Every structure is written in structure tokens, then in C-alpha cells.
Amino acid sequence: xxxxxxxxxxxxxxxxxxxxxxxxxxxxxSLVAGLDxxxxxxxxxxxxxxxxxxxxxxxxxxxxxxxxEIAFPYIPGLFAFREGPALIxxxxxxAHTPDLxxxxxxxxxxxxRCGIASHIGVVTGIPSIGVAKHLLCGAAxxxxxxxxSAAPVTEGGATIGCAVRTVTGVHPVYVSVGHRVGLVxxxxxxxxxxxxxxxxxxxxAAHALANRVRERGDGL
DNA sequence: GCGACAG
DNA sequence: ATCTTGTCGC
Numbered sequence: 001x002x003x004x005x006x007x008x009x010x011x012x013x014x015x016x017x018x019x020x021x022x023x024x025x026x027x028x029x030s031l032v033a034g035l036d037x038x039x040x041x042x043x044x045x046x047x048x049x050x051x052x053x054x055x056x057x058x059x060x061x062x063x064x065x066x067x068x069e070i071a072f073p074y075i076p077g078l079f080a081f082r083e084g085p086a087l088i089x090x091x092x093x094x095a096h097t098p099d100l101x102x103x104x105x106x107x108x109x110x111x112x113r114c115g116i117a118s119h120i121g122v123v124t125g126i127p128s129i130g131v132a133k134h135l136l137c138g139a140a141x142x143x144x145x146x147x148x149s150a151a152p153v154t155e156g157g158a159t160i161g162c163a164v165r166t167v168t169g170v171h172p173v174y175v176s177v178g179h180r181v182g183l184v185x186x187x188x189x190x191x192x193x194x195x196x197x198x199x200x201x202x203x204x205a206a207h208a209l210a211n212r213v214r215e216r217g218d219g220l
Numbered sequence: 221g222c223g224a225c226a227g
Numbered sequence: 228a229t230c231t232t233g234t235c236g237c
Binding site for chain 2: 036037039074075076077079082083104105106109110115116130132133134135136137174
């Protein structure tokens with residue numbers, strides 16, 4: 001199916017993809033890729049970046065990026081149709097295939113249980129986890145203030161993610177299942193991938209790469 | 221109808 | 228996300 005042009009088509013596609021999401025799994029990855037994007041100042045191009053790190057040493061292996069014309073507006077809940085193409089393109093340019101994806105954004109902590117992390121996980125078949133800085137839906141209980149504390153994010157009685165304290169005393173991140181990873185396992189992995197900063201190392205590396213690429217050349 | 225709303 | 232400098236604090 002071609003990339004949807006209208007919100008109604010995008011929503012219909014998400015409803016189909018959400019049925020394919022596998023919400024359990026306990027991967028022990030060797031190579032973890034962080035995915036993030038940056039936008040050109042003119043707002044017409046999105047730069048997707050993938051940063052590959054060794055697990056659990058967090059040693060950097062390689063980075064890849066891709067520039068795409070923005071083909072979809074920013075609509076909360078339809079994020080994947082804006083950034084997804086650039087992230088998947090960058091992912092495909094890595095010389096190695098990751099065993100796990102850490103995506104900047106939500107997994108199933110989404111109105112249709114199909115955030116960008118789940119979307120990319122299903123499309124690629126690679127286990128994925130969503131890590132977001134803010135909630136899109138649901139409500140989170142307050143986790144303890146110590147690093148490692150976690151509290152559930154729920155919506156309508158269902159647990160859709162966890163608020164996780166990656167740094168003592170710092171605002172938590174919101175972790176949710178992307179694809180082929182259980183929630184408990186996702187939280188454990190995010191903590192193992194976090195080394196002193198609020199966001200996990202793979203996402204920070206991807207974020208830095210995306211910004212570097214954007215600064216170096218706004219065009220294509 | 222009103223407010224909220226990943227990046 | 229992006230527009231934007233310095234500044235307070237560990």
C-alpha cells in the first residue's frame with residue numbers, strides 16, 4: 001500500500017497494523033539501533049537518523065541517515081506517517097541489521113495502540129520499544145524518585161506503558177511496547193540502555209546525528 | 221461543544 | 228519539532 005495521503009486512510013492503516021503487533025517477547029540484543037529525526041529550518045525536509053550501538057557495552061558502531069521531503073502534516077497520533085519514512089530509510093542504510101529498535105516516540109501507548117515504534121517494528125519485523133518524553137494518551141502514576149523506579153501508564157483500565165525514572169530526581173520517560181517485546185522486558189532494556197542521561201544512549205546518539213546532518217546541509 | 225495532543 | 232543567549236547548578 002502506498003503512503004496514505006489523508007488522515008482517514010492513515011487511521012485505517014494503523015488499525016490494521018495494530019492487529020499485527022506482538023506485545024510479548026524477551027530479546028537479548030547484540031546490536032541496538034536508536035531512531036530519531038530532525039527537521040530542516042524551512043520545514044520541508046525531515047532528516048531521519050539511525051545510530052547502532054553494541055549491547056550492553058553501549059559502544060558506538062555506526063550511524064546512517066536519510067533526508068525525505070515531508071509528505072504529511074504533524075497530527076498527534078499520526079506521527080509515523082511524518083517521520084516514519086525517513087527513519088525506515090536510515091535504518092535500511094545501516095551496514096548491520098539491529099536486533100532491537102529504540103524509537104523516539106510511543107509504541108502502543110497510543111489511541112489506536114499503534115504509535116511510531118509499533119508501526120516501524122511491524123513493518124520491519126524487528127523487536128521495538130517506544131520511549132517518549134511526554135504522554136499522548138492515558139495517565140501515569142508517579143514513579144519513585146530513584147533511578148530504576150517505574151509506574152504504570154493506564155487508559156481505560158488497560159496498562160499501555162510505564163513511566164520510568166532513568167535518572168534520580170529527573171522527570172521520567174514513558175516506555176511502551178513497540179513490537180515483539182513485553183513491557184517488563186522493555187523497561188529493563190531501557191534502563192540498561194540509559195547511562196546517566198534521561199534518554200537512552202541509542203536515542204541520544206541518533207538525535208545528535210540527525211541534528212548534525214541538518215546543520216551541515218539543509219537541502220538534499 | 222471544549223480541551224488535550226508523541227515530535 | 229523549530230525559533231533562541233545566557234545562566235544557574237552539579
